[in-house]
Amino acid sequence: MKAEPTQKRKELSRRTFLRSSGAAGMAAVLSGTGRLFAAGSEKIRVGLIGCGGRGTYDTTNCLNSAENVELVAMGDLFKDRLGRCLGMLRERLPDKVSVTEDTCFEGWDAYKKVVACDNVDLVILTEPPYFRPGHLKAAVEAGKHVFMEKPVAVDPVGVRSVIASSELADQKKLTIVAGTQSRRMAHLVEGMKRIHNGDIGEILAGQCVRMGGGMLTWSQATKQRHPGWSDMEWQLRRWLFLTWLSGDFIVEMHVHNLDRMNWALDAHPVQCIGLGGRQARTGPEYGNIYDHIAVEYEYPDGVRIGYMGAQIDKATVRQDARVVGTKGRAYAHEGDFIIEGAKPFRYDGPSPSPVIKQHADQIAAIRAGERLNEGKRIAESTMTCIMGRMSAYTGRALKWDWAMNASELDLSPAEHEFGDLPMRPVATPGETRLI
Amino acid sequence: MKTTVAMSLTALAPGTSRMFAAGSDRLRIGLSGCGGRGTGAVKDCINSSRGVELVAMGDLFEDRVANSLKDLRKDVPKNVKVTRDTCFAGFDAYEKVIASDIDLVILATPPHFRPMQLKAAIEAGKHVFMEKPVGVDPVGIRSVIASSALARQKGLAIVAGTQRHHQAHYIEILKRIHDDHVGRIVGGQIYWNGGKMLGYWPWYEREPGMSDMQWQCRNWPWFTWLSGDHIVEQHVHNIDVMNWAIGAHPVQCLGMGGRQVRKLGNIFDHFAVEFEYPDGVRVMSMCRQMEGCTNNVSERVAGTKGRSYTDSSIGYIEGPNAYRYDGPNPNPYVQEHADLIAGIRKGEPLNEGKRVAESTMAAIMGRMSAYTGRALKWDWAMNASKLDLKPPKYEFGDLPDPPVAVPGKTMLI
Numbered sequence: 001m002k003a004e005p006t007q008k009r010k011e012l013s014r015r016t017f018l019r020s021s022g023a024a025g026m027a028a029v030l031s032g033t034g035r036l037f038a039a040g041s042e043k044i045r046v047g048l049i050g051c052g053g054r055g056t057y058d059t060t061n062c063l064n065s066a067e068n069v070e071l072v073a074m075g076d077l078f079k080d081r082l083g084r085c086l087g088m089l090r091e092r093l094p095d096k097v098s099v100t101e102d103t104c105f106e107g108w109d110a111y112k113k114v115v116a117c118d119n120v121d122l123v124i125l126t127e128p129p130y131f132r133p134g135h136l137k138a139a140v141e142a143g144k145h146v147f148m149e150k151p152v153a154v155d156p157v158g159v160r161s162v163i164a165s166s167e168l169a170d171q172k173k174l175t176i177v178a179g180t181q182s183r184r185m186a187h188l189v190e191g192m193k194r195i196h197n198g199d200i201g202e203i204l205a206g207q208c209v210r211m212g213g214g215m216l217t218w219s220q221a222t223k224q225r226h227p228g229w230s231d232m233e234w235q236l237r238r239w240l241f242l243t244w245l246s247g248d249f250i251v252e253m254h255v256h257n258l259d260r261m262n263w264a265l266d267a268h269p270v271q272c273i274g275l276g277g278r279q280a281r282t283g284p285e286y287g288n289i290y291d292h293i294a295v296e297y298e299y300p301d302g303v304r305i306g307y308m309g310a311q312i313d314k315a316t317v318r319q320d321a322r323v324v325g326t327k328g329r330a331y332a333h334e335g336d337f338i339i340e341g342a343k344p345f346r347y348d349g350p351s352p353s354p355v356i357k358q359h360a361d362q363i364a365a366i367r368a369g370e371r372l373n374e375g376k377r378i379a380e381s382t383m384t385c386i387m388g389r390m391s392a393y394t395g396r397a398l399k400w401d402w403a404m405n406a407s408e409l410d411l412s413p414a415e416h417e418f419g420d421l422p423m424r425p426v427a428t429p430g431e432t433r434l435i
Numbered sequence: 436m437k438t439t440v441a442m443s444l445t446a447l448a449p450g451t452s453r454m455f456a457a458g459s460d461r462l463r464i465g466l467s468g469c470g471g472r473g474t475g476a477v478k479d480c481i482n483s484s485r486g487v488e489l490v491a492m493g494d495l496f497e498d499r500v501a502n503s504l505k506d507l508r509k510d511v512p513k514n515v516k517v518t519r520d521t522c523f524a525g526f527d528a529y530e531k532v533i534a535s536d537i538d539l540v541i542l543a544t545p546p547h548f549r550p551m552q553l554k555a556a557i558e559a560g561k562h563v564f565m566e567k568p569v570g571v572d573p574v575g576i577r578s579v580i581a582s583s584a585l586a587r588q589k590g591l592a593i594v595a596g597t598q599r600h601h602q603a604h605y606i607e608i609l610k611r612i613h614d615d616h617v618g619r620i621v622g623g624q625i626y627w628n629g630g631k632m633l634g635y636w637p638w639y640e641r642e643p644g645m646s647d648m649q650w651q652c653r654n655w656p657w658f659t660w661l662s663g664d665h666i667v668e669q670h671v672h673n674i675d676v677m678n679w680a681i682g683a684h685p686v687q688c689l690g691m692g693g694r695q696v697r698k699l700g701n702i703f704d705h706f707a708v709e710f711e712y713p714d715g716v717r718v719m720s721m722c723r724q725m726e727g728c729t730n731n732v733s734e735r736v737a738g739t740k741g742r743s744y745t746d747s748s749i750g751y752i753e754g755p756n757a758y759r760y761d762g763p764n765p766n767p768y769v770q771e772h773a774d775l776i777a778g779i780r781k782g783e784p785l786n787e788g789k790r791v792a793e794s795t796m797a798a799i800m801g802r803m804s805a806y807t808g809r810a811l812k813w814d815w816a817m818n819a820s821k822l823d824l825k826p827p828k829y830e831f832g833d834l835p836d837p838p839v840a841v842p843g844k845t846m847l848i
Binding site for chain 2: 204205206207209211214273275276277278279280292294296302304306308310312313314315316318322324326329394395396397426427428429430431
């Protein structure tokens with residue numbers, strides 16, 4: 001169901017009217033606020049920024065999550081990625097993709113062009129994490145609702161920006177949903193509710209472990225540097241393995257696991273001490289990230305959580321989280337939630353797909369005009385991981401307040417352009433500076 | 436009274452060393468391993484009790500014997516009765532020390548040699564003070580446990596250089612933990628995060644004419660087969676305290692580590708291990724040897740009613756049974772010898788062999804897990820692992836540089 005341009009304009013003007021009359025003073029103060037949706041099933045138009053595998057996946061889920069959702073614009077740094085993503089989406093969801101040549105953008109300012117599309121209501125941000133803070137800011141300032149993938153930054157400067165943008169989104173009555181689908185897994189929702197109800201008593205300790213493979217086969221096509229690629233292009237193509245782009249694996253992947261600990265404890269850590277290194281995944285094609293990191297996180301009241309993460313092939317694979325309280329223990333696994341102790345529990349209810357639900361919830365909230373803003377929460381979970389990485393890289397114990405408020409760490413390159421960019425060295429504890 | 440008891444014990448256990456009727460008796464000691472720790476341990480032993488005399492010394496290297504002897508003659512001249520005939524060098528020096536007319540032997544060679552030397556000492560009927568750690572691999576640990584059992588049969592004392600067990604504030608805090616002052620233990624943290632050790636541990640550049648074996652033995656702390664790596668060599672102290680607090684050894688572990696800064700030898704420079712004790716109690720261990728990082732050498736026990744904190748100088752409990760030790764704290768390095776000798780003289784020999792073997796084994800298990808990237812069970816490591824780091828021959832000759840472990844590649848043996 002493609003809407004004619006004239007029809008779109010009509011709808012827009014009607015909404016502008018609604019906004020200025022109905023939504024009262026707020027809209028007048030805050031220009032660029034997202035349009036209001038009168039009822040139930042009005043069309044929501046989506047713009048995608050970051051057309052890799054995750055962007056394609058999230059867009060597919062978003063378009064499938066509710067009626068009358070349509071992809072109208074796309075942007076990516078690379079033309080080949082745009083083309084591949086568009087081809088796949090058109091094949092999967094021909095009725096829901098109305099992207100034209102004019103609404104397909106490539107290059108460094110592609111995101112600006114997507115958020116500048118008047119008819120885009122919601123943007124999906126799935127470029128490498130480094131870009132998230134800047135893209136979120138642009139999207140919220142342009143009055144767009146945002147679905148953004150985790151993690152949402154790679155350094156404290158970025159985290160602060162995300163928190164500011166999230167606050168602005170609240171003022172503008174925009175929704176932000178972050179791709180931490182754990183928060184919508186039924187077994188975790190039910191289990192966490194019990195922890196928060198005191199079913200395991202006062203929390204005293206916990207563990208969060210994610211040991212998995214080395215990701216060595218990730219993006220095989222870019223493993224060998226192509227002759228025509230600049231440093232910048234090569235790093236962007238291999239973004240997973242560059243700290244400035246991905247945040248390292250503790251941030252990029254294990255934010256899910258540490259987000260669950262923050263959820264269980266209903267807090268973020270107050271300090272941490274970490275260690276780590278790169279012992280098995282040492283080839284230059286794996287950039288400068290570590291392959292193992294362990295962090296002791298101290299939460300309020302001296303509760304210490306042990307985190308261990310690794311990406312090493314042919315090692316033990318383990319992924320679990322556990323919280324120990326005065327009256328019992330709770331185990332939160334990928335598909336299971338178990339409480340042992342005074343009030344035993346094991347979730348055995350249905351498990352609807354959390355990756356569809358996160359989009360469905362957002363679209364329902366947009367249509368109902370309800371607040372749904374996960375920005376600050378995901379920013380804090382991202383910061384939890386960043387702080388652990390900073391401690392492991394430098395060998396220094398860190399306080400949350402310092403990292404959040406005073407750290408000046410900003411991993412941005414000097415220029416956003418395809419050119420020379422020497423790879424930053426692998427961090428060396430005791431030598432890598434705490435900034 | 437004591438005589439009769441002692442008499443019957445002696446009769447039952449052939450080869451048992453002589454018993455001591457009164458505190459004034461001479462106690463003749465021998466030293467195997469004449470480095471800094473060995474020399475220090477002799478001084479501590481001599482200063483701990485009356486009547487201690489050093490009568491034999493041995494080391495792999497002659498110069499170490501000479502240096503140690505010079506130092507001892509300066510500091511404790513009256514108690515050094517060593518002659519040229521009772522000074523030994525070479526791979527069999529320890530056998531000669533043990534064969535000397537001694538009651539007690541101090542074993543302070545690199546940890547690799549502990550199991551075989553302990554075995555020889557106990558078989559020869561000598562009391563033993565041995566430095567921690569007491570092995571570098573499961574094969575060695577099994578030997579130490581067997582020797583400790585034999586020592587018990589023979590009425591011989593074994594004290595291990597885990598001096599926290601003889602340190603007043605540790606004893607008081609651990610007593611309170613065992614008296615339920617922190618409630619049921621549900622978690623804990625242990626750390627040895629410190630400096631790079633270069634300057635404290637020796638490092639000798641390879642000189643012309645020096646064999647591989649000589650070079651590696653001179654630089655023993657930096658080689659896993661000799662020291663066990665720093666998680667074993669150093670962090671064993673903190674693991675030992677956690678075993679003490681919980682009253683058990685770990686049942687399984689998962690470790691990680693690597694060397695991010697260090698270039699010497701083949702040991703890692705950092706480890707993190709999750710040790711799981713009985714009833715699912717998990718303890719996080721971290722140890723690191725790097726400059727310019729945040730240091731912390733301590734133990735923390737979290738219970739349902741409170742928490743304890745201990746380090747080498749203080750100990751306290753937080754919670755409803757809050758407590759802080761502020762009594763006297765005699766030098767534990769001397770106290771451990773005083774306790775050892777008092778036990779021998781009373782005919783109630785202490786035997787810490789199995790306990791320190793288990794603490795060492797926990798550390799070895801953590802290292803094995805970190806080196807291989809594999810989760811490990813205690814029962815497997817203790818009973819089935821065939822890891823044996825012995826070189827093919829004990830002689831000064833060729834011995835290729837051992838590789839640095841790579842998790843996922845280094846085999847679990």
